[in-house]
Amino acid sequence: MRKGQIRRVNLSLHLTPEQSHADLRAMQQLQKWHQSVGQSASVDDSNMEIRAFHRDVYLAGLQLFMLDPARCRHVAESLGRENVTLETLLAELQPQPQAPSDEPSAELAALQNIREEIAALRPLMEQQKLALQQLRMTAKSTSAAAPERDNVEVSQVDAPVEKMQKVRQKGIF
Known part of the structure; x- marks a missing residue:
């Protein structure tokens, strides 16, 4: 592309005014704007103004979307409200300031929950702690009894070994 060459991009705007008040208001405002542009200037000036309008709207919307898609959607849907002002919309888009301590807030309610x-989990933790202690005590008592079980008299093991050696000498294996 050469420097300064204009690139045309066709975009469609799909509105459902029957389902969305914001879409209905957008369609009405666009119709009013288009009629006013068509009446006020020559065809070339109107076309230039339409192109500049569409470019500004698309780029502004795209920038807002890239910054924060949820807020972009909030701004788009706010079009459905007739009494919205720039100040109220900006206030809605600002992060919520901390609630005063005398008013219950969502954060205080979440903290209380x-x-x-935690209070409900404490008895369960105590039960688990007791069960773990019992398991440790059981393990200690079985580990103390294990050496006795592992110690077998040599004479008890010697008898089967001697029997096996006699069988091997007979040549059965």
Whole structure:
């Protein structure tokens, strides 16, 4: 491409005004804007203004989408509200400030739920601790008895070995 060459990109905007109030308002506003542009200037000026409008809208929307898709969707859906102002929309897009301590907030409620869950888990932890102690004591008592079980008198092992050697001498194996 040569420097300064214009590249044309065709984009479609699919609106469902029957299902979305934001789509209905967007369609109405675009129709009003298009009528005002067509009446105010020559055909060449109108075409240039339409191109500049579409470019600005698409690029602004794309930039907002790349920064934060959820907020982009919030801005798009806010078009369905008739009484939205720039100030109210900006306030909605700002991160929520900390709630005053005298008002219960979602964070305080979540913290209270966590505390209740911990309180419910404490008895289970104590039961598990007792079971683990019992298991350790059982393991110690069996490990103490294990040497007695492993110690077998040599005479008890010698008798079968001698029997096996006699059988081998007879040539059966």
